Amino acid sequence: MGRSPCCDEIHVKKGPWTAEEDKKLVEYIQLHGHRSWRELPKKAGLNRCGKSCRLRWTNYLRPDIKRGNFSEEEERLIVQLHSTLGNKWSQISMHLPGRTDNEIKNYWNTHLRKKLLRVGIDPVTHQRTTNLDLLSSLPSLLAAAAKLGSLANPLDDALRLHADVVARYQMLKGLITLMTPSVLPPNTEAMNRLGLASPGRYQVNDLLQRNHQLEGLVNGSLAFGQDRMLSTPGPLSLVHPNIPSSSHASPVSRIPHEMMMMTKSNSDGSSTLIDSNSGITTPGFSCLDMPTAHSTPSSVSVSPENEPADFMQGACGTNASTPSQGWEGLNLGEPDEDFSWKDILDQISWADES
DNA sequence: AAATCCTCCAACCGCACATCA
DNA sequence: GTGATGTGCGGTTGGAGGATT
Incomplete structure (x- = not known):
């Protein structure tokens, strides 16, 4: 039953084609065409099966094949x-x-x-990978950070700092991914989930710009951390720029010199990040033209009812009644006492989970 | 310099479908 | 209607060559 294999002939050659075989195949097809691939190799004097000849021709020898990199x-x-x-x-x-x-x-x-x-797109579904996917690695990162944190020597502190910074970096990247639409054709399901699908409200370029801004913030913070790790090993507290130092009223006792970041508002609406310890500034951080607020987030809930714009506003502090509220809601400030990644996950609720 | 690892892509394999006797 | 045959398609593999250790 069933058909016989195409290449069941014994002594039929397999593997890479030689230039001589290519020449024979091309010359034969140019003269006679390829009406029957099964007959072709015999007639062309090739010790190959027809299927192999067809493949070689269609994938490599055909004259109209374009070679070189994809544009x-x-x-x-x-x-x-x-x-x-x-x-x-x-x-x-x-x-x-x-x-x-x-x-x-x-x-x-x-x-x-x-x-x-x-770039956070599932190549199978062309949907954004959910933040939950991205965040799934956090427990291991945290476990590693906690483990490192339990060790007590300067080098371990440095490693711990690094793990901490990396974990935060991953977290923020995840959130940024969550908040930003794809550059690809609209990923409707995920966009709908986030309430980003309504045309006119969010422009892709606009959001991409914000993405860059946020990434700049994250990368800047990471750079701060790495810089600090090299010079004065010790835990890093990543503090959102718009949170006034006074609002961090419970500095972690084990941290002698917590690195604080503040912002200076510029006339063009952008802000400059300032490390209050080192005095290092990072210009260009900006929370430009976010959509108008209609509520002040006390916690973060990403759902159609409580759109990401609210979170973004909270994050950027342009419209929240207290600039720090959005980020405080994210618990990004106090890593050692109250900081809990789980809390963040809990605060992000998905509409279709309910 | 050698060993190992990784990436890439040409080629293979098996299945599905169309056609024909 | 049925089985044999030819062809097309998508998934997978193997090896060459480059990168890293």
Whole structure:
């Protein structure tokens, strides 16, 4: 029952093609075409199975094949087509002249897939990976940080600091990812979840800009931490710039010189980050033109009823009655006493979980 | 310099479907 | 209607070559 394998002939060569085989195949097809792939190898004097000949021709020897790197335009097109067609590589290749399905498939698996993952897009569903995915690594990070924290020598403190900074960095990256829409075709389900789907309210570029701003903040904080770790090892407390130092009334007792960050408002609406200990400034941090507030968040709840804009406002402090409220709600300030990643997770509620 | 690891991609494999006798 | 055959497609593999240790 069933069909016989295509390449069941004994002594049929497999593996890479030689230049001589290529030449034979090309010359034969140019002269006679390829009406029957099964007959072709015999007639062309090739010790290959028809299937192998077809593959070699369609994927490599065909004269209209485009070689070389994929352009950005091609990349975009592939991603776009993949989001609607899935792994239908042959259909995708129809839209990219000169590219074979095999080439596109390989390029997808080796480059584009990873690229999407890096920017927080699930390459299968083309949905943003949820913050919960990103945050799933936090327990291990925290465990590592706690373990390091229990050791008592300067080097361990430095390591602990580093783990702490990394954990916070991951956390903020996760939140930024959560708050920002994709540059790709709208990821409707995730966008709807976050209430980001309504057109006109959020412009992608606008949000991307905010993303950059927030990333700048995060990276800046990370840089501060690393800088501090090198010079004076000790725990780092990442404090949001808009939280006045007075609002951090319970500095962690074990931290002798907690690094504090404040902001100076600039006339253009941006702010400059200032490390009150070192005096180091980081200009350009900005919470420009956030949508108008209609509530002041006392805690963070990302759901259609309590949109991320509220959180963003809280985070940036432009409209909250107390500038610090948004970030305080996130518990980003006091790492050693009250700080709890679980609390943050608890504060982020998903509409479809209820 | 050697060993090991990693990445990439051409080629293979097996299945599904279309066609034909 | 059924089985044999040919072709197309998507997933997977193996090895070459580069990077890292």
